[in-house]
Amino acid sequence: MCVFCKIAAGEIPCTKVYEDEHVLAFLDINPVTQGHTLIIPKKHADDFTQCPSYLVARMHGIARKLAKHYDGILKPNGYHFLSNAKTAAGQSVFHVHFHLIPRYDATDGLDFAFRGTERHKLDPATQKKLHL
Numbered sequence: 001m002c003v004f005c006k007i008a009a010g011e012i013p014c015t016k017v018y019e020d021e022h023v024l025a026f027l028d029i030n031p032v033t034q035g036h037t038l039i040i041p042k043k044h045a046d047d048f049t050q051c052p053s054y055l056v057a058r059m060h061g062i063a064r065k066l067a068k069h070y071d072g073i074l075k076p077n078g079y080h081f082l083s084n085a086k087t088a089a090g091q092s093v094f095h096v097h098f099h100l101i102p103r104y105d106a107t108d109g110l111d112f113a114f115r116g117t118e119r120h121k122l123d124p125a126t127q128k129k130l131h132l
């Protein structure tokens with residue numbers, strides 16, 4: 001059983017902030033900002049590419065509710081909502097989870113920025129192929 005399955009089963013403690021039949025949310029053990037929260041499905045899937053869409057939608061809904069709730073308590077100025085899928089993307093726990101990360105200001109401790117560059121631009125033929 002993976003570590004998040006053990007948390008969902010109550011075998012490993014966590015600081016729970018939300019629970020229903022399908023979804024659990026708890027504070028990250030190693031928070032990158034105050035209120036850093038993980039939202040997981042109770043049923044195991046390795047990452048969001050493997051997780052049924054209805055559960056991803058449900059986790060998104062819970063993230064929105066938690067964000068509104070945190071607004072009144074932690075008073076952040078913004079949020080990240082993201083999920084790392086697979087090692088190349090930095091995933092370290094292979095049970096799908098979404099990070100809800102409150103942001104306060106540029107000095108809140110998290111250095112996260114998209115620094116786009118010209119060299120990542122796709123040629124037009126490849127761009128066309130990407131259309132699903």
Ligand code: AMP
Binds near residue numbers: 012031038090092
């Ligand atoms: P990722 O690197 O996207 O897979 O994120 C995994 C996250 O899980 C990290 O932010 C860890 O700090 C967090 N984490 C790992 N084990 C636990 C745990 N037992 N309780 C709470 N958070 C955890």
